[in-house]
Amino acid sequence: MIIKIVVAGENQFTRLYQPDADEMLVGVDGGINYIIQMGLTADLGIGDFDSCNIEEVVMACSKVKVFPKEKEKSDLELAILEVKDLHHEKIVIYNGTGGRLDHFIAILNVLIKYSEANIEVVDEHNLMRIISQPTKLVKRDYKYFSLFALEEGTIISLQGFKYPLTNYHLAIHDNLCLSNELVEDGFLEVNNKKILVIESK
Template structure:
């Protein structure tokens, strides 16, 4: 399984990234515009830097670069996700896609859901949480933790057959919509948890 890390310009848990990178968890690391500076801060030289570089303020030199005009229909993150697919990635871990400008965060959540629906295993890593995207029919298993918040939201109009097991509040085959807060702030209870969905796309927020 090939895993690519994309690193954007927003804040993320740099220690989490550095630990996984040093363990060899990523087959490639791609800096997305201002993410180049974030990688430099942890002494990581990416395999590729790409974007319009309006956030970074300059085009990196002495390495592989794909530069784009700021006047384009796709965001830098969307272009980076397409690049990961072109490289044969099965999974993508996205850092620096949450926080900062709210419109960028919403765009990134929509993008990641879209690429999950295309068969890519995608997750976004923030400062304190990880967001996995679960497309039905499918399931996600979480390791036992003594505490922690898990929230599950539908990113499609309806996600049917949603199951939550091993959490404080269980769900058994319910339908979630993208017009409700139902799914917010469930709790880990020190046992393995399972989240499943028959149809639709879920965003699963979990402790990092």
């Protein structure tokens, strides 16, 4: 199952959404409005819904969980906590880029904190995820492939890239792996350290 989470950022969901046979659609706070616009039914609506018509939310969702506006976790993090233990292939977050930078940093924090849940953040030009294990990489419709270390002591090797590497110490704040390119299906080897991976068009 692919869990698709729609947040209330700059709308790209309505242009990017493609239905999958086995999916769970989650509307987070104002993100539910984009699901409503497309005439879809969300499996779950979650948030404080302070910017929504709650009657429309209830009609558009199979299940609704309402939280107070003042709380210690963001609506997105509450959604991740709700679904991360369900059997799934991956979690895809839509509308997470663009708009407020503080919201983007909060989404990045969620991506890192719950990396074991296999979360991707997608927009029209980028796909962002965390990798911490040796991973086969499939060449897709992205030109650039950038990697940033999130932990000290990160050692990586890259195969199938325009600029391959062998046992390279990728330090935090090291930009050597900015705008590399996959020339064929490749392989990323990493020593159990978290790496932020961004594929860009």
